[in-house]
Amino acid sequence: ALPELEIQRQVAMMFRVNPARLRRFTKIATQTVALEERMIRQGSFNKQEKRYPTALIQGHHLIENMVNQEVRRDIREVYHLNLGNNQCILGAGMSGTVTKVHQIATGTAFALKTLTLNEEVDAQNLDLKNELRIMAALDHPNIVRLVETFYAGPNVYLVMELCAGGELFDRLIERGQFKEDEVRVMVRKIISVIKFCHERGIVHRDLKLENILFDSTNEPKVCDFGLSKYLTTGDFLDQKVGTPYYIAPEVLEGNYDEKVDLWSVGVITYMLLSGLPPFPGDTDADVIRAVRCGALNLALEEFRGLSSDAIDFMRALLERNTKRRPSAAEAMALPWMAGGLSTASCEAPLVETVQHLLKYAEYPTLKKVALEMVSFSFTSAELKSMIPEFHKFDLHNCGEISIGDFRQVFTNLTKANNGTGGGGGD
Numbered sequence: 001a002l003p004e005l006e007i008q009r010q011v012a013m014m015f016r017v018n019p020a021r022l023r024r025f026t027k028i029a030t031q032t033v034a035l036e037e038r039m040i041r042q043g044s045f046n047k048q049e050k051r052y053p054t055a056l057i058q059g060h061h062l063i064e065n066m067v068n069q070e071v072r073r074d075i076r077e078v079y080h081l082n083l084g085n086n087q088c089i090l091g092a093g094m095s096g097t098v099t100k101v102h103q104i105a106t107g108t109a110f111a112l113k114t115l116t117l118n119e120e121v122d123a124q125n126l127d128l129k130n131e132l133r134i135m136a137a138l139d140h141p142n143i144v145r146l147v148e149t150f151y152a153g154p155n156v157y158l159v160m161e162l163c164a165g166g167e168l169f170d171r172l173i174e175r176g177q178f179k180e181d182e183v184r185v186m187v188r189k190i191i192s193v194i195k196f197c198h199e200r201g202i203v204h205r206d207l208k209l210e211n212i213l214f215d216s217t218n219e220p221k222v223c224d225f226g227l228s229k230y231l232t233t234g235d236f237l238d239q240k241v242g243t244p245y246y247i248a249p250e251v252l253e254g255n256y257d258e259k260v261d262l263w264s265v266g267v268i269t270y271m272l273l274s275g276l277p278p279f280p281g282d283t284d285a286d287v288i289r290a291v292r293c294g295a296l297n298l299a300l301e302e303f304r305g306l307s308s309d310a311i312d313f314m315r316a317l318l319e320r321n322t323k324r325r326p327s328a329a330e331a332m333a334l335p336w337m338a339g340g341l342s343t344a345s346c347e348a349p350l351v352e353t354v355q356h357l358l359k360y361a362e363y364p365t366l367k368k369v370a371l372e373m374v375s376f377s378f379t380s381a382e383l384k385s386m387i388p389e390f391h392k393f394d395l396h397n398c399g400e401i402s403i404g405d406f407r408q409v410f411t412n413l414t415k416a417n418n419g420t421g422g423g424g425g426d
Contacts, residue, residue, distance in 0.1 A: 075150040075157050079103055081112070096226075100162065110147060113158040127226070132156060134225045140196045140399050141383075141390070142189045144213060144223040163221050165214025168272075172209060177275035177302060180310055186212075186220050187269050188337050192399035193222045194261045195328035203231050203257070207264035208246045209271065217384050231258055244287040245277045249320055252292055259322050262331055266317025273310065274302040278318060309336035332398060348413060349392045357406075 075081070079101045082088040088100040090111055101112040115128045135146040135158065150157040168186075172178070178186075190212065197204060206227040213221045227241050238254045248263035250256040270278040279294045281287035296318050298311050313336040319325040326334065360368070393401045393409050 075152060075159075077104075078148075078150075079110070079112070079159065096158075101159070109162045109164075111144075111160045111162045113160060115156040115158065117154045117156065128156065130230075131226050131228065132158065134202055134228050134230070135160075137200065138197070138202075138225075140193055141387070142193045142219065142221055142399055143196075144221045160223075161215065161221075163213035163215045163223070165216065165218055167210050168212040168214070168220065168268075169209035171214075172272060172275065178272045180273065180306055183269060183272045184310070184336060184339060186272070187265065188332070188397060189220055189399065190222065190265055190268065191262075191328055191331050191337070192397070194265065195332060195398060196400055197228075198258045198261070198328050201230050201232060202228055203237065204228050204261050204264075205237075205251075206242055206246075207261055207268065208243050209268060212268075217387075244281075244284045244291070245271075245279070247288075247291060249291055250322055252288065257322070259325050259327065262317050262325055262328060265331070266314055269310075269317065270314050273306065273314075274300050276300065276302065278314075307336070307339075309334075309339060312336065332396070347392055348416065349389055349409065353389045353392075354410075354413065 080103075081101055082099060090098040090100055092098065096113050096115040098111050098113045100109055102109055115131070117128060132149065136149070139145070144163060145161040146158060147161060148159040150159070190207070194204065194207075202225075204222070204225065204227070206224060207222070211222060211224045213223050215221055229237060231237060236255050236257055238256075240251055240254055242248075242251055242260075242264075246264040246267045248256060248260040251260055267278055270276075277287075278296055279287060279290035281290050296315070298315060303311065313331075313334050316326055316334060317331060331337065360371070363371070390401070391397070393405050395405045395408060396402075
């Protein structure tokens, strides 16, 4: 392993990083390189194929933002907390209060969620730690991003990207209902989040209009993972949690899996297209009763003019029989989701993008780790210019890029170059 001063020198040469960030990146880069070397010695990591075991992907590799776990500074040294200013309160959820704060060095605004650990209530502490673990493991363009984590006594402070565009719930109240094409685009992004989470064994359990926010670029973002849980394939959950309008009938029975999230997406779709809940009631008890045994009405006046694919989509997701209800991946493949797709993924990426990716593949481990550290600190505004290029590789419009997507894009580029007399390549 390289001495720490040598690592600092190398990182400083790679990036123009200020001293405070350099010290943090150096510590984490050193630990990660040491972790990789230990895994190679233990035979749990194939250096040639770059394969990490699932447990380490969830716990140690940089799919989880390790910077957040290493910050030991006082949060007041980094952010203006605006304590006592009611205008800065953004909301309060089941697990904590959310306020608007500003980074001292840059003036950039963020959302701060404050969680309080209770030494006498172990179950509550486990829930809060569970939320933190899940948030740290999620990096998706349509999930509210966790930027940093600070610890101070019983409090845990989660610094997250600020979604200044408000809630989807408020937009629906203002507009009454949305056009079909608008809803399809939003729902596709929400399902891409659910697919992303389910593939990592995470069930959200509280999807609703209030938990979908918009950032400064008008991109929808799923938030509030306070009720989320890890679930092993084939296992079931039994805790009766959620919000009445959006809760799936099997939750009320106390025996359910990840498909409860698809039911909630079905409810959201229904409400966006009609402005009405699929299972209404004057009280929570009435709503619960309707969810248990009420009939689904897809012949509303508000649905006149909708495509048959949209109706079929809602019918599929609001299917009471969980064996017939589609998974997130199956929902993404339904005909309604395929309609109106952007043509961005049909365009070739910029030459500069391809060159950067090829260079990245040749970087040593330390440089890759440092780059991952930097990437976690980007704001939505800084990422805005990269989004069009991202979509050119995201061939399935699911919010993530697979190895297959990369291969397909590079294959298409090679064919295009060969077809136009350009130089092909491997």
